[in-house]
Amino acid sequence: MVTIYSNRQTQLSHKLLKNDLAAMLVFGHENIQYLTGFTGNAAYLIASHTTYTLITDYRYVDRAKQESHNCNLVCRDRETEPLGECIKRFLPKGEHIGFDASYVTVAMWQEITHFVKCNFQPVIGLIEQLRSVKEQCEVSCIRKAAEIADMALVDTLKQIKVGITEKELANFLDYRMQQLGSDGVSFDTILLFGIRSALPHGKPSEMQLKEGDFILIDFGAVVNGYRSDMTRTYVYKKASQEQQQLFNTVLTAHTAALSEVCDGASCSTVNDAAQKVIDAGGYKEYGGKGIGHGLGLYLHEAPFITPTNNTVLNAGNVITIEPGVYIPDVGGVRIEDDILVNHNGYECLTHAPKHFILE
Helix, strand or coil: CHHHHHHHHHHHHHHHHHCCCCEEEECCHHHHHHHHCCCCCCCEEEEECCCEEEEECCCCHHHHHHHCCCCEEEECCCCCCCHHHHHHHHCCCCCEEEEEHHHCCHHHHHHHHHHCCCEEEEECCHHHHHHHCCCHHHHHHHHHHHHHHHHHHHHHHCCCCCCCEHHHHHHHHHHHHHHCCCCCECCCCEEEEHHHHHCCCCCCCCCECCCCCEEEEEECEEECCEECCEEEEEEECCCCHHHHHHHHHHHHHHHHHHHHCCCCCEHHHHHHHHHHHHHHCCCHHHECCCCEEECCCCCCEEEEECCCCCCECCCCCEEEECCEEEECCCEEEECEEEEEEECCEEEECCCCCCCCEEC
């Protein structure tokens, strides 16, 4: 494991040199975990060309000793030493210092710059670019999280009956994932019945299931911080012609997008393949904008599968493919899988069947 973190740190150091940065202040918890192995949420990392300094406090110092790799550990006394003053002690001298701009609050930045006077430059996406291509150990964690989600869904579908509420079913699913080994939930589970399935990110309610209702389930497990993300949509007992047509269109769009996934394909090309099917089906105004995203330590990370993103997919990317159509007062359908891009095309990491009618 030490070699993995050393390699990641070396790659970042090369990027800092390329961007004429003497060092970088890293604030994002996922970025810190990626670079050092530390999984706590009260830490700050100073990354330079030669050294990595991890700053935390008494609550996490022992944990950091156990988890962090290849970095100097500093235990800051929060009562006597402001964060900016501590950073100043370890920040290398240099004209240009980058900072993890997406993860710092205004209040925190004001405190830091009160003590540290240098030429700070906001940095966005530098570490995330490294994270977008997964190493084998990362893929193994996502694969295991997807496996847990697959198994939990099988058990959850057995609980479905008339009268069960969205909350009851979502709670069962969350608990079952953790029984099967998940470290928690990848995000707040989305589980919606009937017309509420038209809410792309709705919250489970006390609504009770009826025959003929849509059932939309979007959820994921977590293994060592790495997340899975899967959506399946069903109808209970009987489907109307309108519901079946909606499902068939989304499934066809999903298949069309997958047919474009490979090393070297642009994200916009993959997105457009699904969008053409949705538009042709008459659902242009009801389709979501963008049909996928990268997946890893963070739920939504690079690369993003959108109409305007011409970023090229690389072997090692783990992405979601999740076209959806959402019609107010009718319902919504989304079908989502976790996909590993490889040199021969792709591998689907989620394996739950995509049947529509639940008997």
